Amino acid sequence: MANSRKRFSPRETWLVKSYIRRKLLLDPSWPCDEHPSGGTASSDFEKIEIEDSQSGIQSWCEKWLNEEQWKQLLVALRAKRKRENDQVRKRNITLDNKAWRILSTLAKRDKVTMSQFLISRFEREYLDMDDSEI
Structure with missing residues (x-):
């Protein structure tokens, strides 16, 4: 048909x-x-x-x-x-060189990706935010 x-x-x-x-x-x-x-x-x-x-x-x-x-x-x-x-969508962000170097170094030290590092450091703070702040 x-x-x-x-x-x-x-x-x-x-x-x-x-x-x-x-x-x-x-x-x-x-x-x-x-x-x-x-x-x-x-x-x-x-x-x-x-x-x-x-x-x-x-x-x-x-x-x-x-x-x-x-x-x-x-x-x-x-x-x-x-x-x-x-x-599975990814987001891109622009970092200045110093921010990238700090984030990259700390993530390598912890043997995680930069995304995993950011989540481990900021997830609790994000979850504690009031709905009005989001």
């Missing part, structure tokens, strides 16, 4: 399967009751889920999902990627 240019990565296959499984559980007639070639989405999905391949799931999506359903699936994948990236 949908354009085959819409793809997901092999490592996202489990997420796509989970998405489809949840949708079928909540609405057995999703994405549509029957395909013109016969069969139902849920019975086709059960067969494909057993083989556990990206190409099988991709084929199922191409057969059963319309444009709007593809968009919803891709939005769910993007949201998942964003949540994963936000969890």
